[in-house]
Amino acid sequence: MGPESAREDEGEPRHTRELPSAEALRLLAGASYGRIVFTLDATPTLRVVNHVVDDGRIVFRTHPAGGIAAGLAPFENAVVAFEADQIDAATRLGWTAIATGPARPVTDVDELVKYTRLLAPWAAGPRHAVIAIEPRTVTGMRLE
Amino acid sequence: MGPESAREDEGEPRHTRELPSAEALRLLAGASYGRIVFTLDATPTLRVVNHVVDDGRIVFRTHPAGGIAAGLAPFENAVVAFEADQIDAATRLGWTAIATGPARPVTDVDELVKYTRLLAPWAAGPRHAVIAIEPRTVTGMRLE
Incomplete structure (x- = not known):
């Protein structure tokens, strides 16, 4: 029964727990990279970028003529x-x-x-455009 | 110089290579889970979901009253x-x-x-809604 039970346990769906906003932002800040989700x-x-969280803002560099810049350019504070x-x-x-907010x-x-x-x-490649996201909401979920 | 060179090498930006569509879809199919990117x-x-690729379609289950369902409901083939x-x-x-296409x-x-x-x-939780994405384009990038 041992291995079979272990397999069954792996197949069990995980309980999901909503995270407080501060903990979700702390996890975002500690991640090596993240994904900017936008409209193009x-x-x-989305695009994968490496980022820092500084003074509550999420900041990353990107190509000034790349997809992210093209997606954000038509809007102020998209x-x-x-x-x-x-x-x-x-x-x-x-x-x-x-995290969700204007970029x-x-x-x-x-x-x-x-x-x-x-x-x-x-x-x-050139990455001299710097974008900052000001989070209005930060949510998170833990699978446990 | 050894460790210092190694550190410098780690800091070097990676070359990015665009992947052929078929290889990108193969990588998507082999991933344990992915991220559905939509408008809500x-x-x-986005939401993280586990998926399968079957007959060229990306298929996943979701909560029939959750965020993904709410985002897709107003549209046919969003x-x-x-x-x-x-x-x-x-x-x-x-x-x-x-991959990008109608869901x-x-x-x-x-x-x-x-x-x-x-x-x-x-x-x-209940996950009896099943969503299929028909990829129109599949792109990918390798950092090497």
Whole structure:
């Protein structure tokens, strides 16, 4: 019965618990990378980026002529989502956290210098556009 | 110089290579779970779901009164994205793949039975709505 029970247990759906906003933001801040969720050509899409959370804002660098910039350019303060998760495919335990709020290009020179230092892009190519998301809501879920 | 060079190498941005559509779909199919990207209350958002790729369609189960159902309900064939990725935070090597196309509730009884058997939901709660995405485009990127 041992191995069979273990298999059965793996197949059991996990209990989901909603996370307090502060814990969800802490998890987002600790993630190595996340996903910016936005609209491009009237279609919802996402891109993977490495980010920092600084003073409550989620900040990342991107290509000034890439998909993210193209998606955000038509709007001032386009509302976007930013997500990170960490779920173990074997145990099916983990968490997901998602922040939603307006995204704005960072234009202040001191801030640009600061974030260009803080953020080393993982992908090659020009990444000198810096975007900051101001979370209005942060939610999260833990599979346990 | 050894450890220092190694550190410098870790900090080097990775080369990104676009993946052929078939390879991106193969990676999506092999992923344990993915992220459905859609619009809810006029805001782009995503949810993590476990899925299967069957006959070229991406299929998953969801709560019939949950966020995904609420986001898709106002539209027939709402165009959504489905993403999976696998990136090693230490080496910064990996891939991301994203399919875009219309999403539809599965209503055929035989298909409902089939997918309910194929898909064991990871999260507890009613998950008897079955959604299928018909990819129109599949793109992907490898960090190498």
